[in-house]
Amino acid sequence: MEDVFSPLRSVCPSLCMWKLLPEGNIASGKTTCLEYFSKTSDIEVLTEPVSKWRNVQGCNPLGLMYQDPSRWGLTLQTYVQLTMLDRHVLPMSTPVRMMERSIYSAKYIFAENLYKSGKMPEVDFAVLSEWFEWIIKNIAIPVDLIVYLQTSPQTCYERLKQRCREEEKVIPLEYLESIHNLYEDWLIHHKSFEVPAPVLVIPADHDLKKMLHQYEENREKILMAHC
Ligand SMILES: Nc1ncnc2c1ncn2[C@@H]1O[C@H](COP(=O)(O)OP(=O)(O)O)[C@@H](O)[C@H]1O
Numbered sequence: 001m002e003d004v005f006s007p008l009r010s011v012c013p014s015l016c017m018w019k020l021l022p023e024g025n026i027a028s029g030k031t032t033c034l035e036y037f038s039k040t041s042d043i044e045v046l047t048e049p050v051s052k053w054r055n056v057q058g059c060n061p062l063g064l065m066y067q068d069p070s071r072w073g074l075t076l077q078t079y080v081q082l083t084m085l086d087r088h089v090l091p092m093s094t095p096v097r098m099m100e101r102s103i104y105s106a107k108y109i110f111a112e113n114l115y116k117s118g119k120m121p122e123v124d125f126a127v128l129s130e131w132f133e134w135i136i137k138n139i140a141i142p143v144d145l146i147v148y149l150q151t152s153p154q155t156c157y158e159r160l161k162q163r164c165r166e167e168e169k170v171i172p173l174e175y176l177e178s179i180h181n182l183y184e185d186w187l188i189h190h191k192s193f194e195v196p197a198p199v200l201v202i203p204a205d206h207d208l209k210k211m212l213h214q215y216e217e218n219r220e221k222i223l224m225a226h227c
Pocket residue numbers: 024025026027028029030031032033159160162163204205206207208209211
């Protein structure tokens with residue numbers, strides 16, 4: 001599909017495309033954030049393709065990974081990488097796109113966590129890494145802003161239990177702590193991997209009312225800061 005805004009952009013450069021990625025720990029509130037902004041006109045919201053990860057041709061790689069990460073981690077992360085790439089390269093049909101997580105966090109957070117915790121064999125990690133490096137070298141994946149929903153692992157643990165997704169019932173608090181530390185090293189301390197865009201940090205331990213208030217306060221920054 002072609003970029004429907006390109007003829008307009010040549011006469012009006014301020015008509016810009018804006019791609020932002022809500023990022024954060026499991027159950028930090030990303031989907032809830034996306035649902036809130038989806039009510040705004042001219043925003044395209046792409047939620048994470050979790051339903052695909054739970055059902056690819058009748059198989060459930062997400063569930064398999066949580067049951068036996070050493071055996072199925074590569075299977076899941078390969079599929080996550082593919083489905084994320086598919087979303088990244090979708091032509092935009094509105095000036096603003098919010099896409100939940102990214103090919104970057106799939107690699108820098110989740111694959112990294114499996115590998116660092118000894119649950120992904122070195123050869124699996126090497127193959128996944130080569131795929132990832134090839135993709136980011138050869139395919140343009142522009143990102144304008146990362147919105148990091150910063151939570152404590154404990155908050156996520158409580159929200160995760162409340163959401164009660166079947167596959168995630170085995171997740172201990174320690175898993176969320178590891179994911180949290182990787183996110184902090186990447187997006188806050190800049191200690192691990194290159195950050196592909198500026199980061200807006202939104203403290204996200206608050207109740208829903210306060211979160212919606214914060215989203216309103218940050219609406220301009222989130223949606224069109226560069227235009
Ligand atoms: N600010 C909040 N306070 C309390 N519960 C929340 C808040 N934001 C989201 N939730 C609930 O927490 C769970 C996880 O939220 P969700 O948006 O699905 O997280 P994510 O998409 O980051 O995994 C859901 O049950 C959701 O209703």
